[in-house]
Amino acid sequence: MVGPTASDVCPTMTVKIFSAGVAACVADVITFPLDTAKVRLQIQGECQTSKAIRYKGVLGTITTLAKTEGPMKLYSGLPAGLQRQISFASLRIGLYDTVQEFFSTGKETTASLGSKIAAGLTTGGVAVFIGQPTEVVKVRLQAQSHLHGLKPRYTGTYNAYRIIATTEGLTGLWKGTTPNLTRNVIINCTELVTYDLMKAALVKNKLLADDLPCHFMSALSAGFCTTVLSSPVDVVKTRFVNSPPGQYTSVPNCAMTMLTKEGPLAFFKGFVPSFLRLGSWNVIMFVCFEQLKRKLMKSGPTVDCAT
Incomplete structure (x- = not known):
């Protein structure tokens, strides 16, 4: 992603941000059913009623959702998901090279591992604060079900924003x-x-x-490593974000409740769809990102990476 492209043309920061946002949205549209399946598997275990549907595996979850709640349920929360990518992925990915260069200035010609990690921490942290409301709405819309007489909490994306803000305060969106x-x-x-x-x-x-083959292999490796390290935190995040007020007193309380009631493996619920989602999302996003950057730079003024 960083360094000279095949044509030795360095994309501008604007091109990187735009390309990252578009590529992330394309990846989200294609892989969104996997994300919905992941969310449903992650929250499975919260509802202890006998009527609760038990999801089994990625394909089983997707099939069950499509049969019981309709195929469109797999895309519930997609508008918020796209809003999330525009406000979140465009910044964390698009600004990565620029922030990496900032941490590397005057130190080395090639960015060190420390500079890369610092850039990832910085862009990821900033993007979360900006895009968190879209994450909350996306997860809640994916998680809600109309089965067994349950009345959906929200009728749509903007209805969810409004209800959360009015009933839980603006802090509810964060x-x-x-x-x-x-x-x-x-x-x-x-x-x-x-x-x-x-x-x-x-x-x-x-x-x-x-x-392309290099981008594909690199993205797939990144998706697997990311899933392994992030899965426990991802499950706790999904449970806590989706919970009604008062169910958990804090994030640690949510984690401890999961551990005592469901055991350590609860932290890896939805691992397979998580990997399928992150792996495929990374491949689609990075391939589109790299190709789009090059196309845009070919159509505009170029800047030699060596200068």
């Missing part, structure tokens, strides 16, 4: 910021740094050229 911040700092660092290092290694060792 509910779960701490676990989400932890999760996304882990994701951002692991995702971007792993992609960066893997891509550099493949190109440097002449295993692959800086092109």
